[in-house]
Amino acid sequence: MDGYYAFMLVATALVLMMTVPALALFYGGMTRSKSVLNMMMMSYVAFAIVALVFVLWGWSEGWGGDGVGNSNGKLIANPFTMFGLDGVSWGSYIGVLFQLTFAAITVALISGAIADRVKLSSWIVFVPIWVTLCYFPVAHNVWAGGWLASHWVAQDYAGGTVVHINAGVAGGVLALIIGKRIGFGKEPMRPHNLTLTMIGAGLLWFGWYGFNVGSIVFVAGDGAQKDTAQFMTETGVTFMNTTIATCAAMLGWLLMERILHGKATSLGAASGIVAGLVAITPSCGAVSLVGAIAIGAIAGAACAAAVGLKFKFGLDDSLDVVGVHLVGGLIGTLLIGFLSTSSAPGGIDGLFYGGGFSSLGHQTIAALFTIVWTGVLTTVIALLIKVTIGWRVKDEQEVEGIDFAQHGESAYDLHVGLGGGGSSATSVLAKSTVTEGVNA
């Protein structure tokens, strides 16, 4: 179907945009001004590494291997059968690339939990090991006919388990093992540029249509006419659900923080957008309009309440990867068990539609599988890196700013006052000395 192919080209590019630059902007604005470049670089570098790993052995390990197609019923597929996309036709490349962009953003999402303090070299070591041991196996089990899917078929339209629960668990484990930033809970660590965060959240929303709507899978063997009918129905539902759930989540977050803290904030709106998109990711093909609004509103309100908990636990999940992606991913994944309806493309009735507990059971198993698998393996990877090359920059580098320590750069040529209050006027006195020729 030619129209579908053209659509997938666009959808794939949209999902690429979610990592580079949408997530980098969303996260970058929330860090302090001395570490914004490092934060953005973690997303950019993650994309580059995952892309290469994906074509080398990622596709084979997740979706191919064993010479029996996708459904081998095992925990992983053979990473070497299609090494370097051996045997994959050029006409199938766009399908590979679409999945590649998902793997990349999942890793990039994790970086928000460990902002401001991790050596770039340690991140570069972590990324390929993590996707190999955690992302490709979970994707294989949930989406590509692996062991889990051959026992319990869970609904995960675009990655509630594979992307969001996965990244949320990994982020929480890393934040725990790598430790708090110096001054966490004592010094103000407020976002340095919420306009970047608002732009990032908006671009994520835009890109998410590629992510969710692009995740349509055709029923094998149907003719062109049936394909067209399925395409129009299914993309209509997923596009609509993605939109209204996100709107409900933004309002849900704003309402919750108005109740808890007295004011509706721009950071709350940006966060609510992302929480809603996370929650509707697995469920956008499973629920009705009412279901989508309920999922969005619950996710927005629940995540707004959840992000404050890290201070109680003393866990420096810096940009709330657990509070937004794990909590939002779990809400979206588990609510399918209640709100799924056979009238939606997913075609299964959940608890509220007379389908009994079977859907809820399968959703719970898929969520638990992801939490346990990634929780255990991320712990092993993180500890190994900790005792070998180490994770953190030196204390004084962290305090002075990781941007200069790790990259030799500063994000802004502004004379910013004392850091607390707000003089931001550019001053001739603050201009740095430039040696002519050196930077030419």
Added chain:
Amino acid sequence: MKLVTAVIKPHKWEDVREALETFGVTGMTVSEVSGYGRQKGHTEVYRGAEYDIALVPKIRIEIVVDDGDAEDVVGIVVKTAQTGRIGDGKVWISPIETVVRVRTGDRDEAAL
């Protein structure tokens, strides 16, 4: 000669400048500064985390005037910058030994 230094709320800056100009003050140095007095700072909440922001933005005005004008200038600043609420700022007078106009080399009163 005296140096009058005023630290005031930013939103009162335009009113104060106009009043001073009407009085006949010909020049001043103005900077955006941060600080706090008895009012202390304020709190901001981001994703449920409450931060105490100790420093509050203020405008600092510095004017060098004849001895006889100093009290009048202070009076104008107090009258125009006052809102009656906490955080209105401070004005103080300090003695100045010498002033030189860079362009001409004029000294003291002639340099004002």
